[in-house]
Amino acid sequence: MDKEFIIRFGIASKGFVYILLGGLTVMAAAGMGGEKSDSNSALGFLAGGLVGQLLLAATAAGIIAYVFWRFYQTFVDPEDKGTGLKGLGTRVGYFSSGVIYAFLAISAIEILTGSGSGSGGGSESMLAKVMSQRHGQLLVGAIACIYLGKAIYQIYRAYSGNYKKKVKEQQLDEKTQKLLVVSGIAGYTARGIVVGIIAFLTFRAALTADSDNGGSTKEAFDFLQFEFGTLVLGIIALGLVLYGIYMLIKARHRVVDV
Secondary structure, eight states: OOHHHHHHHHHHHHHHHHHHHHHHHHHHHTTSSOOOOOHHHHHHHTTSHHHHHHHHHHHHHHHHHHHHHHHHHHHTOTTOOOSSHHHHHHHHHHHHHHHHHHHHHHHHHHHHHTSOOOOOOHHHHHHHHHHTSTTHHHHHHHHHHHHHHHHHHHHHHHHHSGGGTTBOGGGSOHHHHHHHHHHHHHHHHHHHHHHHHHHHHHHHHHHHTOGGGOOOHHHHHHHHHHHHOHHHHHHHHHHHHHHHHHHHHHHHHBOOOO
């Protein structure tokens, strides 16, 4: 199968997951059903019925394709990031992204085969395991710092215009260019806010030595709703839907180096 197709399919699948995750949360905030979701529980939403199973299978395949791309970027280095400090940092980021989505792919397969519920809890379980290790609080604090760095980078991408770097804008019509800008800025801002809250929750878990004080995307949504209200939750969730749309545009128009 063509590498470029695999890469574009993977990026599009990531976009679909964000549209599903954000859409379910927007519906919950608006009182229209749905639920505050993380990626696992969003995939679990698809599990009912034949159509849902087929869609889940396609999404699982797409996530696996995305993992392939991230590991390909890490080890083959098709974009020539190099072995300098900055290049290695970027490639480590690609690798960590690949690992995270590999766990999501495993979760999707488990839901598909009936061996997993898709109810989430992976982040809390991970923190509990880390916390039980020697110097567990320090390790969890280090994880929180990583989340914080990622959150800052998301905001940087939103307002530096960096999100447009790899997209072939000259091939976009005016309407799509406007959608790219709106979805890129809103999407990366929403991601930055959510990841920033996850960083805060993880710091809290480290300081209290209690993994239950940490959390994933769903817990970040709970925090947003409790501290700032349902309207703010709905706006941030809509931002994640826009991020998913941005990823779909990127899947179609990204410059792909294979």
